[in-house]
Amino acid sequence: MTIRIDQKPQVDFQPIHQSVPITFHYDVHFTRGLFETNNPLLAKIMVADRKARIKQAIAVIDSGVLQHHQQLLKKLQDYSEHHQNFFTLVGKPIIVKGGEECKNSPKLIESIHAFIDQVGLCRHSYILAIGGGAVLDLVGYAAATAHRGIRLIRIPTTVLAQNDSGIGVKNGVNAFGKKNFLGTFAPPYAVLNDFNFLTTLDDRDWRSGIAEAIKVALIKDADFFEFISIYVGELVSRDRSIMEQVIYRCAQLHLQHIANSGDPFENGCSRPLDFGHWAAHRLEHLTNYRLRHGEAVAIGLALDCTYSYLSGLLSQQHWQKILTTLAALGFSFYISELGLTSYNGELFQGLSEFQQHLGGELTITLLQEIGKVREVHQVDLKCYQLSVNVLENWVKSQRENLFS
Amino acid sequence: MTIRIDQKPQVDFQPIHQSVPITFHYDVHFTRGLFETNNPLLAKIMVADRKARIKQAIAVIDSGVLQHHQQLLKKLQDYSEHHQNFFTLVGKPIIVKGGEECKNSPKLIESIHAFIDQVGLCRHSYILAIGGGAVLDLVGYAAATAHRGIRLIRIPTTVLAQNDSGIGVKNGVNAFGKKNFLGTFAPPYAVLNDFNFLTTLDDRDWRSGIAEAIKVALIKDADFFEFISIYVGELVSRDRSIMEQVIYRCAQLHLQHIANSGDPFENGCSRPLDFGHWAAHRLEHLTNYRLRHGEAVAIGLALDCTYSYLSGLLSQQHWQKILTTLAALGFSFYISELGLTSYNGELFQGLSEFQQHLGGELTITLLQEIGKVREVHQVDLKCYQLSVNVLENWVKSQRENLFS
Numbered sequence: 179m180t181i182r183i184d185q186k187p188q189v190d191f192q193p194i195h196q197s198v199p200i201t202f203h204y205d206v207h208f209t210r211g212l213f214e215t216n217n218p219l220l221a222k223i224m225v226a227d228r229k230a231r232i233k234q235a236i237a238v239i240d241s242g243v244l245q246h247h248q249q250l251l252k253k254l255q256d257y258s259e260h261h262q263n264f265f266t267l268v269g270k271p272i273i274v275k276g277g278e279e280c281k282n283s284p285k286l287i288e289s290i291h292a293f294i295d296q297v298g299l300c301r302h303s304y305i306l307a308i309g310g311g312a313v314l315d316l317v318g319y320a321a322a323t324a325h326r327g328i329r330l331i332r333i334p335t336t337v338l339a340q341n342d343s344g345i346g347v348k349n350g351v352n353a354f355g356k357k358n359f360l361g362t363f364a365p366p367y368a369v370l371n372d373f374n375f376l377t378t379l380d381d382r383d384w385r386s387g388i389a390e391a392i393k394v395a396l397i398k399d400a401d402f403f404e405f406i407s408i409y410v411g412e413l414v415s416r417d418r419s420i421m422e423q424v425i426y427r428c429a430q431l432h433l434q435h436i437a438n439s440g441d442p443f444e445n446g447c448s449r450p451l452d453f454g455h456w457a458a459h460r461l462e463h464l465t466n467y468r469l470r471h472g473e474a475v476a477i478g479l480a481l482d483c484t485y486s487y488l489s490g491l492l493s494q495q496h497w498q499k500i501l502t503t504l505a506a507l508g509f510s511f512y513i514s515e516l517g518l519t520s521y522n523g524e525l526f527q528g529l530s531e532f533q534q535h536l537g538g539e540l541t542i543t544l545l546q547e548i549g550k551v552r553e554v555h556q557v558d559l560k561c562y563q564l565s566v567n568v569l570e571n572w573v574k575s576q577r578e579n580l581f582s
Numbered sequence: 583m584t585i586r587i588d589q590k591p592q593v594d595f596q597p598i599h600q601s602v603p604i605t606f607h608y609d610v611h612f613t614r615g616l617f618e619t620n621n622p623l624l625a626k627i628m629v630a631d632r633k634a635r636i637k638q639a640i641a642v643i644d645s646g647v648l649q650h651h652q653q654l655l656k657k658l659q660d661y662s663e664h665h666q667n668f669f670t671l672v673g674k675p676i677i678v679k680g681g682e683e684c685k686n687s688p689k690l691i692e693s694i695h696a697f698i699d700q701v702g703l704c705r706h707s708y709i710l711a712i713g714g715g716a717v718l719d720l721v722g723y724a725a726a727t728a729h730r731g732i733r734l735i736r737i738p739t740t741v742l743a744q745n746d747s748g749i750g751v752k753n754g755v756n757a758f759g760k761k762n763f764l765g766t767f768a769p770p771y772a773v774l775n776d777f778n779f780l781t782t783l784d785d786r787d788w789r790s791g792i793a794e795a796i797k798v799a800l801i802k803d804a805d806f807f808e809f810i811s812i813y814v815g816e817l818v819s820r821d822r823s824i825m826e827q828v829i830y831r832c833a834q835l836h837l838q839h840i841a842n843s844g845d846p847f848e849n850g851c852s853r854p855l856d857f858g859h860w861a862a863h864r865l866e867h868l869t870n871y872r873l874r875h876g877e878a879v880a881i882g883l884a885l886d887c888t889y890s891y892l893s894g895l896l897s898q899q900h901w902q903k904i905l906t907t908l909a910a911l912g913f914s915f916y917i918s919e920l921g922l923t924s925y926n927g928e929l930f931q932g933l934s935e936f937q938q939h940l941g942g943e944l945t946i947t948l949l950q951e952i953g954k955v956r957e958v959h960q961v962d963l964k965c966y967q968l969s970v971n972v973l974e975n976w977v978k979s980q981r982e983n984l985f986s
Binding site: 191192193194195196197198199200201202203204205206207208229231291292295298299300301302303322323324325326327328345347348350353354356358359360361362363364365422426429430433436437442443444445447533534535536537538539 | 706769826
C-alpha cells in the first residue's frame, strides 16, 4: 500500500504505467472428412479445456458450400448426435450467402448476434464458421463482439481461406464502401482445414487461393516459390497432393509471420503480408467484386513486381519468372480497371485508402528479389502508370504469341 | 522450408501450433486542468510515437460534462489551436447524452463510425472520449471496431470512471436487454484523469465511485479499506485530497489486477473484480437504471458480504464493519427490487446472466475476511434470500435508531 494514513496527503500522483501481457494460442489442423462420425477432431477440440459440462455450439454455414455438399447439414447433425456427450448443436445452422457480398450486410451481423442471444451462448461456447474467407470474416466479427468474444472455430472451405484469410487473427466487414472498415483483431479458438472441401471448388476458386501462396513465397521463401513454379502444371490440373502442400506451407509462413513479426495487431505502419494488396483491394472495389480476391491479388502482385523491376529494384530475370508463373497458373493480370490511372486516380485512391486503413505513414512493400522485400514510403505515380502499360503490353504480346 | 521438392509428397500434415504474444502498454495519468493551454500532457501524448506528421483527432463528449463545464468546447478548440503543430481537431466534437441510456442506442455507434469515415481518421489518429463510464464504454466500442481499432484516449470525468471503468481493457454497449452484450477487449492508448472534473459531480456520482474502491479494497487490500473507513467523514464532506488518494489507489489496484491476473481478457470463468456485481448488474436492469452503477454495486457488495457472513465464511466483526462503512458513506443497501427473490427469481436471474456473460462454470467471489476472497461455484439460494431479509432488517433498524 503506497498510501499511508499517517502521512499528509500526496499532492503529486505519478502516472501509472500499465503493461498487459497476453499470449493467444490456437492450433491449425489439417484433416479430411471433418464431419465423419469417426473423425474425433472437432469433438476433441471442444472438450480440450477439460471442463465437465457439455458444450454448446452453433454453426454458420456458407450457402456456396452447401450447394456442393448437400449432405453437410445432415452430417453435422449426425456428428453432433454421435458426440452428444461432448457438445450440443443448438438451433439450426444459420445459412449465409457466401462471397464478398455478405460482408456488406450489417443485418447479417445483427441476426447472428440475435441468434447468440436467443440460444443463450456463453463465452465458453463455440461458433463454428464453415465457408470461404468472406463468411469467416463476417462470422468472426459477430463472434468477437458478442459477450466480448465467443470461441470461434473456423472451418475454411476454400484454398484462400485455408492458407491465408481463415488462419490469421483478423475479422471484418465492409462499411461506407470500404473493405473491412469494421473489424477487430481476434485470434480464433482453432482452425480446422478439411482438404475434402477443396475438391468441389470451381477452377477460379481453386486458382485464386494460389495467389496468396505466391505472395508469401515472394516475400519470405524463394524455395517455396521455386516449388510452386515447378509444379504449376500439377496445380493447374488440380493435383490434390501438390495443392495440399502449397496450402500447408503457405499457412505455415503466414502463421510464422503473425507470431514473430512483433506486431500481430498491426500497430505499426508496415504490413508486408499485404504485398500487392493496395491495388488488389481497390480493384475488387472498382470491379464491384467481379474479381475474386485472389485474382485481384495476382494483378496487384504483377503490378508491384513490375514497379519493383521498373524502379530498378528487382532483376529482369526474377520479374519475368514471377509474371510467367502467374500467367501459367491462369491468372490474367491486366483488366481495364487497371488502366484507370489518369481519371482522378481511381486506381491510386487505393494507396490513400491503404494508408488510412493501416494508419500513419504510407508503407508499400516492394520486391528486391524473390524471397526478399524492401519497404518504401513514397511511390512514383508515373512509374506506376508505366507499370500498368507494361503489363497491358505483356498480356497483349502473350495473346499474340498464342494466336500467331 | 519443410517441403522438399525432391521428396514424395507428404501425406500427414501435423497441426501447426500458433502462439501470438502481445503486450499492450498504456499510461494512466493524473492531472488538473487538462485543457488549459499551458498543460502539455495531452499534446505530448499524441506525438509520443515520434512520427513527424501532425496528428488528427476527433472528440466525443458526454453532454452531462458540458452542462457543468460550459467552457469545455471552447477550451478544447483553443487547446487544439494552441497545439496545432502537434494535432488537428477535425470536425466538431460529437456530443452524446451520458449515462447508461447511451449504451442502449446502436444508432450512436453508427454515427460515430460514420463520422470517423467522413473525416478520414486512420488507425494512428486519436479519438478523445470525454465523459462518464457509459460514454467511455460506448466510444471505446466504436473506436475499437473502426479500422480494427483507432487509438482511444479516455478522459474519464467521474470518480467511477477514473478509478475503475475508464482505466481497464474493456468496452461495451447493451443489446437484447443485456448489459454489455456487445463489446471487445481493447486497451486504450492512454487514460487522462483530470481531477478538476470531479468538483462538479452531484453527490450521488461523487459517492457512487467510492463503491468500486471499497470493492477492490475488500478483495485486495485491507489497509486501503481501513483508509477509506477512517476517512468516511472527509469523503462525505467532499474532501478532494482524500478522494484523489482513493481514486489513485483504487486505479492502481485495478490496473495491477488486470496486468498480473494472467487472464486480462477473461478467458477463464473467474472474475474477482466483479465481486458483488452479479446482483449489481441485475438490479440496474430491474430498476431501469434508476440506480447508478456504484449504488447498485454497494448493494451487491452488502449482499455478497452478508451471504459470506451467513454462510460462515466472514466474521461478524468484519461484516458489521463493511456494512457500517457503506452506510456511513450514504449508500442505501436495501431497495424493494432486492426482495424479488421469490417471483421466479427475478433477482437470481442475475446469477445465470453473470455465468453466461463470463462463460463456463458459475464462479462467485465471496469474502473470507477484509482483503481476502474465496471463490465458490455453487450458491445456496435460501441463504441468499435470508441475506436479503437480514439487509432489509438492518436498514430498518438503522432507520429506527435514527428516529428513536
